[in-house]
Every structure is written in C-alpha cells, then in structure tokens.
Amino acid sequence: MRTKNKYEEAKKEYKGLGINVDEALAKLQSYPVSMHCWQGDDVIGFDGSTSLSGGIQTTGNYPGKATTPEQLMEDMDKVFTLVPGTKRINLHASYAIFEDGEKVDRDAIEPKHFKKWVEFAKERELGIDFNPTLFSHEKAEGLTLASSDKDIRDFWIRHCQACIRISEYLANELDTHCLMNIWIPDGLKDIPGNRLSPRKRFMESLDEILSVSYDEDKVLVCVESKVFGIGMESYTVGSSEFTMNYALSRGILPLMDNGHYHPTEVVSDKISSMLLFHDKIALHLTRPVRWDSDHVVLFDDETKEITKEIVRNDAMDRIYLGLDFFDASINRVGAWVIGMRNAQKALLYALLQPNEKLSELQDQEDFTQLMMIQEELKTYPFNDIWNYYCETNNVPIKDEWYQDVMNYEQEVLRKRD
Numbered sequence: 001m002r003t004k005n006k007y008e009e010a011k012k013e014y015k016g017l018g019i020n021v022d023e024a025l026a027k028l029q030s031y032p033v034s035m036h037c038w039q040g041d042d043v044i045g046f047d048g049s050t051s052l053s054g055g056i057q058t059t060g061n062y063p064g065k066a067t068t069p070e071q072l073m074e075d076m077d078k079v080f081t082l083v084p085g086t087k088r089i090n091l092h093a094s095y096a097i098f099e100d101g102e103k104v105d106r107d108a109i110e111p112k113h114f115k116k117w118v119e120f121a122k123e124r125e126l127g128i129d130f131n132p133t134l135f136s137h138e139k140a141e142g143l144t145l146a147s148s149d150k151d152i153r154d155f156w157i158r159h160c161q162a163c164i165r166i167s168e169y170l171a172n173e174l175d176t177h178c179l180m181n182i183w184i185p186d187g188l189k190d191i192p193g194n195r196l197s198p199r200k201r202f203m204e205s206l207d208e209i210l211s212v213s214y215d216e217d218k219v220l221v222c223v224e225s226k227v228f229g230i231g232m233e234s235y236t237v238g239s240s241e242f243t244m245n246y247a248l249s250r251g252i253l254p255l256m257d258n259g260h261y262h263p264t265e266v267v268s269d270k271i272s273s274m275l276l277f278h279d280k281i282a283l284h285l286t287r288p289v290r291w292d293s294d295h296v297v298l299f300d301d302e303t304k305e306i307t308k309e310i311v312r313n314d315a316m317d318r319i320y321l322g323l324d325f326f327d328a329s330i331n332r333v334g335a336w337v338i339g340m341r342n343a344q345k346a347l348l349y350a351l352l353q354p355n356e357k358l359s360e361l362q363d364q365e366d367f368t369q370l371m372m373i374q375e376e377l378k379t380y381p382f383n384d385i386w387n388y389y390c391e392t393n394n395v396p397i398k399d400e401w402y403q404d405v406m407n408y409e410q411e412v413l414r415k416r417d
C-alpha cells in the first residue's frame, strides 16, 4: 500500500497525545453521511417543475446538469467511487419517478413513485432520507402549511402525509430508518401585521400531518428552521424558536442547517444545548457566504467545529448528518465530491482530537495549554491518516480524484447538452 508507512508514522505522533487512530478510523467508517440528490440538478427534480422557488437559489450555468433520473443516478454513482465512508442518499419528493406517462400531483404521490430509487439504493446498500417538497409548485406561490387558505393548507398536509407513507416504505424496503425533514419556505418580505396566526396554522398543520399512524422508530420526522429567505426577509413562520419548541413538545427531531441563522450565530455552539434536551437531532451541513447561499462545504473552521461537537459529545449515534448545498457554477459532480470528502475529513479531524485532555485543561483553567494543543494539532500529519483512509476505502487519495471528474465531464457531462 502506498500510504501505509506514512500512516504508521503518523499514528505514533497521535499516540503521543493519547489518541487511538485505528479506533478513530473504525468510528468514521461506520458513521453515515447523507448525500443530497439536489446538488446534481440544481434542485429541479422530475415532477414537472422547471424553476426553483421558496426563497432559495442556485446560481451558475455550468454544463452537464442531470435532467433525467438515469443521469442523476449515474452522477451519484460517479461520486460514490470518489468518496470514502458510509453514505446514505437524501431525496426530495419532487424526485418522484413517474412511468408510462403517468403524472400525479404532489398530494397523490405514492411509494411506487420511488421504487426505482429503492432499487438503486438496494444495489448499493444505501439508506434513503426523504423530504416533502413545499416549493417550486403553483400552490407554493404564497404560504403553504401556514396559508390562510384552507384548501392550500390541506393540499400540503396531504402531501406531507403521503411523504410519511413513502418514508415508511423506504425504511421498510431498505431496513434502516428514514429521516423525513419538513422545511417550509413560508414567510413575508416585509413587516407582518400578524406574526402569531401563520405560526399557529403551521403548528396545527404539523399536528394533522403527524396524526397519521407510522412507525416512529423507522420514520424520524424532523422540522428545519430558517431565519430568512429571498423575498421572505422580514419573517419566516418556521423560525428557530418555533421548530425547537414544536419538536420538543411533539417528540420529533429538530434540524439545524448552518446557513439558517444570523451571520454571527454558529450551529457548533448550539449542538450541546440541543443534546441536553433531545434524544436525537439532525443537521444540514452547508456553507453560507454572507447569506444562506448554500456554497459547497469546505474543510473550514465551522465545519470542523460542528464535527468536533458531534464527536466530543459522544453523539455520533444521536446526530444525523446530511449535506445541503447546490452550486451550478462549477462541475456539479466535483462539487459533490469536494463537499462529501470535506464532511468526511472534518469528521476524521474531530475523531483525532484528544477530547478528554482538552476538557480537563478547560476545567483546570489551563487555557494556555488548551490553546497550544488545539493549534499544534492543526499541523499534525492528519493528511497521512486521511490518505490511508481513502486508500483502504478504494477511493483516490489527495487530488487524484480530480482528473477522474474531468474525464467524466468530457465523456459524459458535456455530451448531455
């Protein structure tokens, strides 16, 4: 093996800090990261919508976007050959696959519309996570689950109930849980005349959605908060306080997306508080640049701080991690690979921290040593461990994946346009 000698040397250095590298790698290997399908086609889906709404936006026009389920699956397969670790996939309801000219509206989708995804996942031993799609639809031009129009509310309630049935089907077929995340884009551009009523309607709609019977061990329903969206700058119905209180009071999971808070707030600082009150929580890993821009996840400080919180709080079995970005300005497969590899890298970085020692130093108020160790660790031979992990996972080391993506672009993506 090309990476073995350097790995053995690096292991000795980490051992000096009391870190068991083999144990860290074993933990990393089994921790699933859920890969969002929507990076591959700019959040468009296959159910007929042609433009993205809901106050989120993809920018860029890089060639080669997937426009069919087959193309999207082909691109995801390419990514899987280049990313180590255990993966799940995360689908939106708008990625339903209709066959033989059939087409139903979102409130009538059924498990059979996801049969091809189940086949795809089974062949690759992947779990599937799921999301109702309450945007990019004529009935989502105003509010959805919080609408003052009962017909609109009822349509989206039926949609979310259908999604619970589909999530249960996915969980049963794949013999693993399905995380079902509800995010609504409901909000107002300008100062509201009434903040309470839409939130009350949202609460009642959610209660009605959750009134269907389903296996709560298999379908993990969560609600994702947000602070603002494009065109909803002044008020979002599903605010952080709303979703936290709703999730806690109804025994479902809160989902925190690190693009969904005020710019100086960080999700890494929220995780420990949430863990004290919730058995399980979910995260969307993204990169907000000045706003919820959904840039590709990097190996940056906040990504590392988030993964450190997952690991050091001994919460790898309590925190469900998924990615959420969409960049159409660069090669979309490359974007996925970079984001997924960085999520894995950040988890590894977190697993290679002397957490007990750091905690002791904090309690002893030895802040100089605490800072010193954290800084010195930044130049430890982390890369030698990462390369070994990639090689043992049969995926390229270092930048060697890049040429593969470029060849794929020439041979597959550019032939699509």
Ligand SMILES: C[C@H](O)[C@H](O)[C@@H](O)C(=O)CO
Pocket: 038, 043, 056, 131, 183, 224, 226, 257, 284, 292, 324
């Ligand atoms: C497409 C996703 O569901 C969406 O990005 C949501 O999770 C979100 O973060 C909206 O800002």
Ligand SMILES: [Mn+2]
Pocket: 224, 257, 284, 324
């Ligand atoms: Mn999100």
